[in-house]
Amino acid sequence: MFDDFFIRALVAGIGVAIVTGPLGCFVIWRRLSxxxxxxxxxxxxxVTLAYSMEFNIAFSVFIISSLIALTLIQLQKRTNLPGDAxxxxxxxxxxxxxxxxxxxxxFIRFDIMGLLFGDILAVTVNDLLIIWIGGALILLVLKLxxxxxxxxxxxxxxxxxxxxxxxxxxxxxxxxxxxIIAISIKMVGLLLITGMLIIPAAMARNISSSPQKMVxxxxxxxxxxxxxxxxxxxxxxxxxxxxxxxxxxxxxxxSLLNIKQSIKLKN
Amino acid sequence: xxxxxxTLVKLNEAGFRVNNKWLVRGVSLQVEKxxxxxxxxxxxxxxxxxxxxxxxxxxxxxGSVERSTxxxxxxxxxxxxxxxxxLRVYDFMVLTENLNEKTIDEALSLTGxxxxxSKNLGDLSGGEFQRVLLARAISKKPELLVLDEPVQxxxxxxxxxxxxxxxxxxxxxxxxxxxxxxxxxxxxxxTDHVVCLNGHVCCSGSPIDVAKNNEYKALFGExxxxxLSRYEHKHDHVHTSEGEIKKN
Numbered sequence: 283m284f285d286d287f288f289i290r291a292l293v294a295g296i297g298v299a300i301v302t303g304p305l306g307c308f309v310i311w312r313r314l315s316x317x318x319x320x321x322x323x324x325x326x327x328x329v330t331l332a333y334s335m336e337f338n339i340a341f342s343v344f345i346i347s348s349l350i351a352l353t354l355i356q357l358q359k360r361t362n363l364p365g366d367a368x369x370x371x372x373x374x375x376x377x378x379x380x381x382x383x384x385x386x387x388x389f390i391r392f393d394i395m396g397l398l399f400g401d402i403l404a405v406t407v408n409d410l411l412i413i414w415i416g417g418a419l420i421l422l423v424l425k426l427x428x429x430x431x432x433x434x435x436x437x438x439x440x441x442x443x444x445x446x447x448x449x450x451x452x453x454x455x456x457x458x459x460x461x462i463i464a465i466s467i468k469m470v471g472l473l474l475i476t477g478m479l480i481i482p483a484a485m486a487r488n489i490s491s492s493p494q495k496m497v498x499x500x501x502x503x504x505x506x507x508x509x510x511x512x513x514x515x516x517x518x519x520x521x522x523x524x525x526x527x528x529x530x531x532x533x534x535x536x537s538l539l540n541i542k543q544s545i546k547l548k549n
Numbered sequence: 550x551x552x553x554x555x556t557l558v559k560l561n562e563a564g565f566r567v568n569n570k571w572l573v574r575g576v577s578l579q580v581e582k583x584x585x586x587x588x589x590x591x592x593x594x595x596x597x598x599x600x601x602x603x604x605x606x607x608x609x610x611x612g613s614v615e616r617s618t619x620x621x622x623x624x625x626x627x628x629x630x631x632x633x634x635x636l637r638v639y640d641f642m643v644l645t646e647n648l649n650e651k652t653i654d655e656a657l658s659l660t661g662x663x664x665x666x667s668k669n670l671g672d673l674s675g676g677e678f679q680r681v682l683l684a685r686a687i688s689k690k691p692e693l694l695v696l697d698e699p700v701q702x703x704x705x706x707x708x709x710x711x712x713x714x715x716x717x718x719x720x721x722x723x724x725x726x727x728x729x730x731x732x733x734x735x736x737x738x739x740t741d742h743v744v745c746l747n748g749h750v751c752c753s754g755s756p757i758d759v760a761k762n763n764e765y766k767a768l769f770g771e772x773x774x775x776x777l778s779r780y781e782h783k784h785d786h787v788h789t790s791e792g793e794i795k796k797n
Contacts, residue, residue, distance in 0.1 A: 311634050433644045436630055443604040443623040443695065444645040490635050491669065 291402035295508035297413040298466040303501030306483030318476040320373040324350040325472045326380030340464045347460035400471035400523025416465040427451045471523035481530040488537035555581040557693045557725040562612035572598040580725040587728045590746035596729045622686030626697035636670045646689045656688030675702035694726045
């Protein structure tokens with residue numbers, strides 16, 4: 283069944299969407315979309331290291347993104363620069379260093395476009411295993427830290443006062459972010475992973491009245507985006523990542539119609 | 550205040566500073582089971598800071614704080630909730646602990662806001678939100694309640710009812726309460742121990758002792774110490790077992 287590249291892409295995409303759904307909600311709630319960008323830009327460095335040292339790509343990206351996240355936390359403690367400046371600094375410098383390293387690795391042929399925007403042809407059975415096992419682990423850990431993470435998202439001091447240890451939850455969540463980027467990089471590409479995280483969740487916010495509903499709609503939105511996006515990418519011969527993101531944008535626009543209606547109802 | 554077994558939280562010479570400016574320093578106090586300890590003092594005197602030290606929100610403190618319970622309910626003075634979250638009152642009630650429907654309904658009805666259960670938190674008025682905050686804090690049946698201006702924005706009759714409720718909770722759950730309040734009437738009538746702050750502990754003791762203290766008078770004025778006399782007169786008689794009132 284997994285012989286067909288399209289089936290493989292579909293199974294991979296579905297796995298990714300189930301995980302990006304809930305994580306994306308937290309990215310929106312905690313205002314981390316630029317943080318997601320920074321981590322995914324740093325993924326290029328991870329990919330080049332994987333090629334040069336013959337590591338597994340997902341593993342290497344996970345390590346580099348986690349290191350970048352840790353560096354960010356240290357820089358926030360030690361400098362007076364605002365958070366967004368630090369994020370920009372890390373995002374662009376890690377992207378630049380990644381590209382420079384690629385220049386040195388002239389003996390390897392890189393599919394830069396595939397790396398930046400995703401490539402369905404590149405998804406192997408091995409990648410499927412990484413996505414589904416890695417994804418299941420991410421969701422399991424997220425479930426374990428849900429209470430403290432969610433409570434501290436609503437109000438840090440309440441969570442801290444009532445003994446939920448929000449700092450630990452935040453650190454674990456940061457690692458989960460690095461992990462989702464690592465497992466989804468082949469599908470969506472590193473420039474568009476943040477889109478996969480935030481657009482379905484943003485769509486879900488428009489139509490949900492409770493956090494649980496938002497998570498569920500976010501997953502459904504992600505799944506629909508993957509299916510719509512991959513079929514249209516097959517049909518029009520476009521790159522898989524942009525097609526999936528374009529599909530999620532389409533769903534987001536549809537959800538805006540719902541908002542208009544509910545505002546009308548209120549008035 | 551010496552029985553260590555009943556002590557829920559104890560501050561020893563605790564202080565907290567930001568950028569070398571002391572918000573509060575040298576605070577020693579303890580809250581015991583079934584007792585209400587109230588912090589009073591002018592704006593900026595370190596009341597909320599003291600509460601946050603007691604709760605462990607501020608970690609890099611001078612002195613020490615010992616907590617012997619982790620069943621804590623907290624009503625912060627200011628709460629900024631990000632409305633990018635779709636959050637109903639129900640979701641807020643189970644924020645830090647999973648509770649069953651019955652417990653949630655009970656707590657909401659105690660503070661008179663059962664009808665708001667499925668409303669969006671962002672649509673509540675200030676007073677309604679305050680009642681929900683209090684309901685959430687008591688719903689988990691905490692051993693220690695920290696209430697920072699718990700009735701701000703609540704209408705006058707509601708205010709009295711909520712303070713009565715707080716007193717009742719303290720008796721029923723036998724929990725200790727650390728209360729911050731501007732309302733000297735309440736403080737003096739329902740409190741076991743008063744700590745008067747002004748960057749440090751000005752004076753502390755029973756409400757009667759504090760009201761007589763000169764530093765307290767200097768902070769709040771003569772009038773404030775007379776508030777107490779209205780409550781004091783209640784103690785000029787005793788209730789006999791026959792139900793009669795006997796003057797002292």
